[in-house]
Amino acid sequence: MLADTAEKIKSMEVRGAGRIAREAVKALRDHATSLQAATVAEFREGMEEAASVLVSTRPTAVSLPNAIHSVMATLRRDFPSVGSARGEFLQACDSFVAASLLAVKKIGEIGARHIRDGDVLMTHCNSEAALACMLEAWRIGRDFSVFATEVRPRNQGLLTIGTLEEAGIPTNFIVDSAARYFMNEVDLVIVGADAISVNGAVVNKIGTSQIALAAHEARTRVMVAAETYKFAPRTILGEFIRIEERDPAEVLPPDIAGKFRHVRVRNPAFDVTPAEYVDLIVTEAGAIPPQMAYIVIRDILGWDIGDFMHGMPGNGREG
């Protein structure tokens, strides 16, 4: 089950920063249920091994290490027996999954207030949090339409138009490179996030920063919908968020790529949008300007610089 989930996350059968986090926690929960251990220390060690397998599956979405860190933190306490450690751990996993789903719902409710009647929206990739805002706005009767991009090379745009279609929201499906062409018609860009650094920079699907730049030029608002566990604590220390570069075969089939001797296919999965191109980040704790990222990390995630200095296990990305 654990190896199976790890493989599904790697291959992107399970994808989307929020879903990855929840599936990883569910896999840890299952692992904890069946893990045989004679002592609490042995149980802790077995769980740490499992956690490290999951953390290493995809390097960019900070939701993954943050989620794992939050449930694994339970095991740092003293327990009288393996049974009690297991019980607390399972409870922490259940709470995380429930809180994560509730966060998406709250983001939807807050984000919907920023969508006005007559608005034209543009979205990129397939974000549960961004879609929650659109679906809630539609549910409460806002009249708007959406431009949804294709999202090469993995075509997550197809998932997005599937959801918008099901809700009955009028949608235009465009290739990624048509984003600027239509930007003057757009009132609000709304995207999700895989990670947000302490300076408010937003890491999201490759192409997001081009869209944000075009939006900036056209004076179109950019709203990011992201749960607070997508903020990256270790960026406080100046660590960078590592951008995943995926298999070139996702971009060009090997039989075609093989014909080129001097061409290297590059396939970064994410890019970084600077804070100045983002108007608002909608979290479950409220809508904030990106410049408030440090406050989210310190006051909501509860990480302060001292935590790192006292050897707390890392839950940000290195690179």
Ligand code: RI2
């Ligand atoms: P939610 C996805 O990454 C996209 O970049 C999307 O915007 C982001 O995660 C957030 O998604 P990928 O897994 O958590 O498709 O809002 O590479 O669903």
